[in-house]
Amino acid sequence: MSAAGEPLLRVENLHVQFPTEDGVVKAVDGISYGLGRGRTLGIVGESGSGKTVAVLSVLGLTRAQGAKAEGRILFEGRDLLSLSEGELRGVRGNEIAMIFQDPSSALHPLYRVGAQIVEAVRAHQDVSKAKARERTIELLGLVGIPDPGRRVDDYPHEFSGGMRQRAMIAMALANEPKLLIADEPTTALDVTVQAQILALLERLRTELGMAILIVTHDIGVVAEMADEIAVMYAGRIVETATAETLLKSPEHPYTWGLLRSIPTLDGPRVEQLAPIPGSPPSLIDPPSGCHFHPRCAYAQPDHARIDPELRPLPTDPAHKVACLLEPKVRRGLWEKSS
Numbered sequence: 048m049s050a051a052g053e054p055l056l057r058v059e060n061l062h063v064q065f066p067t068e069d070g071v072v073k074a075v076d077g078i079s080y081g082l083g084r085g086r087t088l089g090i091v092g093e094s095g096s097g098k099t100v101a102v103l104s105v106l107g108l109t110r111a112q113g114a115k116a117e118g119r120i121l122f123e124g125r126d127l128l129s130l131s132e133g134e135l136r137g138v139r140g141n142e143i144a145m146i147f148q149d150p151s152s153a154l155h156p157l158y159r160v161g162a163q164i165v166e167a168v169r170a171h172q173d174v175s176k177a178k179a180r181e182r183t184i185e186l187l188g189l190v191g192i193p194d195p196g197r198r199v200d201d202y203p204h205e206f207s208g209g210m211r212q213r214a215m216i217a218m219a220l221a222n223e224p225k226l227l228i229a230d231e232p233t234t235a236l237d238v239t240v241q242a243q244i245l246a247l248l249e250r251l252r253t254e255l256g257m258a259i260l261i262v263t264h265d266i267g268v269v270a271e272m273a274d275e276i277a278v279m280y281a282g283r284i285v286e287t288a289t290a291e292t293l294l295k296s297p298e299h300p301y302t303w304g305l306l307r308s309i310p311t312l313d314g315p316r317v318e319q320l321a322p323i324p325g326s327p328p329s330l331i332d333p334p335s336g337c338h339f340h341p342r343c344a345y346a347q348p349d350h351a352r353i354d355p356e357l358r359p360l361p362t363d364p365a366h367k368v369a370c371l372l373e374p375k376v377r378r379g380l381w382e383k384s385s
């Protein structure tokens with residue numbers, strides 16, 4: 048049992064490395080975060096910043112790829128990193144479920160949608176096929192599939208992209224997980240369906256009381272639904288705060304760049320898009336000092352030498368930033384630029 052007030056998930060100083068022919072890829076380089084019961088944490092960052100590796104490691108899914116993981120991943124106080132593959136299987140799809148960007152990766156094209164969810168139900172619950180089918184229809188209804196009693200026997204190709212994503216969410220919910228991990232769950236969908244899926248996740252979180260860890264390269268996706276946001280750059284968390292604070296008073300120059308690249312509905316899209324110049328660094332040989340310095344408009348000479356720590360702000364301990372500029376200077380810059 049976890050102590051009262053202890054978060055559901057607590058990741059401490061997690062490092063995940065892949066040995067490759069070109070060198071060791073430091074995909075996750077010492078990240079720490081906590082997620083409370085029924086809360087939503089959004090992890091955002093550009094492509095290649097280590098978001099997927101960070102969440103796949105929670106379920107031990109990087110082990111098969113030869114990754115070396117260090118640190119602690121405490122789920123209800125139990126360190127998942129120390130569990131055997133067999134023990135982890137009991138956690139996966141049961142206490143912690145995961146949904147991916149591409150629903151076709153989770154739904155087998157040759158089996159009926161319902162049969163696959165029935166299997167997920169029976170993987171962790173000792174119930175009859177008939178009972179599991181009943182539960183499957185209920186789950187399909189819960190995620191907004193119309194006429195679930197009939198659609199349960201459809202094949203995946205008879206579902207639209209949005210419906211397949213809903214079916215995948217239904218499958219993830221089969222055993223009422225305490226934590227749902229969603230990796231870019233809406234990237235493959237068009238904007239309208241994207242909004243529907245996000246609203247669905249939000250509703251399920253409230254109704255079922257599960258926590259959500261959502262990964263996206265698009266800060267706009269988590270702006271409304273996350274309680275907290277962690278911004279990743281080059282395998283590290285460079286800023287974290289409540290969503291409200293992070294959107295209103297971001298302090299890291301990289302976060303400023305991500306926020307300026309949110310397309311808004313008022314005004315022409317193209318003009319609103321100001322992508323961060325340059326590209327994400329190699330994780331085999333990242334830049335010295337502050338990893339962001341080659342792309343940062345505010346870099347000072349010593350920022351290529353000194354590696355900033357993720358530190359709480361004196362005025363708000365829940366808001367942490369890894370940048371060498373003085374908080375007062377950063378605030379001034381943000382206010383001037385916005």
Ligand SMILES: Nc1ncnc2c1ncn2[C@@H]1O[C@H](COP(=O)(O)OP(=O)(O)OP(=O)(O)O)[C@@H](O)[C@H]1O
Pocket residue numbers: 065067072073074092093094095096097098099100101112264330
């Ligand atoms: N199996 C692997 N072997 C070697 N390197 C890997 C492996 N998996 C991921 N990486 C590397 O780890 C880094 C982080 O990858 P990751 O997939 O976590 O990024 P991401 O932030 O999820 O990006 P995206 O937004 O494109 O999904 C990348 O440099 C990637 O090339």
Ligand code: SF4
Pocket residue numbers: 299300301337338339340341343344345346347350355369370371372
């Ligand atoms: S430490 Fe320097 S280079 Fe790094 S983000 Fe802050 S201002 Fe930019």
Ligand SMILES: [Mg+2]
Pocket residue numbers: 098099100230
């Ligand atoms: Mg990814």
